[in-house]
Amino acid sequence: MRMVLACLTVLSVPMPQTANALTISTGQDLQEACKVAGHFSACVSYLKLIHDTAKAIARMNAPELRVVVGACGPDKGIDTVPLVIALRAAWQEYAGNYPGRLHNLAVGEVLLAFEERWPCKR
Numbered sequence: 066m067r068m069v070l071a072c073l074t075v076l077s078v079p080m081p082q083t084a085n086a087l088t089i090s091t092g093q094d095l096q097e098a099c100k101v102a103g104h105f106s107a108c109v110s111y112l113k114l115i116h117d118t119a120k121a122i123a124r125m126n127a128p129e130l131r132v133v134v135g136a137c138g139p140d141k142g143i144d145t146v147p148l149v150i151a152l153r154a155a156w157q158e159y160a161g162n163y164p165g166r167l168h169n170l171a172v173g174e175v176l177l178a179f180e181e182r183w184p185c186k187r
Contacts, residue, residue, distance in 0.1 A: 092167035092174040096160045099153060112152040115175045123185055155182040 087107050089095050099108035159178030160167060166174055
């Protein structure tokens with residue numbers, strides 16, 4: 066549990082910037098990264114990391130965490146390329162539907178986007 070919380074905390078802390086560095090802190094930062102061809106790998110890597118963390122939490126025997134992270138992601142067996150396309154599509158749809166929320170931390174908004182698209186069966 067501490068490891069999961071530490072991972073989510075790291076995702077919400079802005080990293081120091083260098084000349085070519087990309088910082089994803091807010092939903093707006095992530096939305097920009099997903100639109101710019103040169104930052105596409107940062108976009109999908111960020112989304113995949115959050116997806117994998119949410120899936121790990123969903124598999125844990127910790128109901129209190131599943132309430133916080135209600136996203137379970139797409140079904141098993143999906144290949145990596147279709148998976149990242151699906152993750153990006155879920156994020157893009159959410160960001161388009163809720164542009165007023167993009168000032169919030171990206172990690173929280175991505176979890177909400179995934180929960181909206183792939184809610185855990187309760």
